[in-house]
Amino acid sequence: MNYFELFSFSPSFDVDTALLAHRYRDLQKAVHPDKFAHSTEQNKRLAVQRTAQINDGFQTLKNPVSRAEHLLALKGIELSHESTTVKDTPFLMQQMQWRESLEDIRDSAAPDDLIDELNQCFIDYSQSIISRLAILLESDQPQDWHQAADHIRKLKFMVKLQDELSRAEDALFDDE
Structure with a gap:
């Protein structure tokens, strides 16, 4: 199913999330199973299925x-159940450094500063990935999709990594 069509969006990485939420509420109102309480069993089942799709x-x-x-799946590249790993050596090296920093939090003299520093680093790096990703997903070239x-x-x-950082931060509060 093409979820962009369902919500009346052009397939694009950039989505107006406020408009998405508005359209979601409108679609839910239109097909909510309660509206079909006195309908046939088939119509009730269809309403439940449609609600689940929405x-x-x-x-x-x-x-x-x-x-x-989802955008890549629409282009024929399915990632949801794959086990392929990243082969980018600099990224792999950076991963190792970040993991070491995560392990250092508990023994750090200033764990809050290290958490803040890592959090900002993760946000910045993720934003750089997202910026490049948006460009690649708009392309009509299969090599860009890969x-x-x-x-x-x-x-x-x-x-x-962000989840691990959150757990490390929670563990600090649990120890206090």
Whole structure:
């Protein structure tokens, strides 16, 4: 299913999330299963299915990573169940440095400063990936789509790192 069509958007990485939320609410009102309470069983089932599609579409399009994956899937490149890893050596080296920094938080003399520094670093790096990804996804060249896939893999890693950082920060508060 093309979620961009469902929400009346042109397929694009850049989505107006406020408009997306507005269209989501409108679609949910139109097909909510309660509106079909006195209808046939088939119509009730269709309403539930349609509601699930709308929910899935909304979750997909509001999240930059899943939106990018959906765009690539529409172009014939499926990433959702793959196990391909990033082969970018500088990025892999940077990953190792970030992981070491995450491990250093607990023993740091100034863990809050290290958390803030890492958080900003993760945000900046993710934003640079997103900026490049937006350009690659707008291209009509298959080689650009494959580069976009690598950027999505990097972005997924950054999301995991951000989660790990949040857990490390929570662990500090738990220890206090």
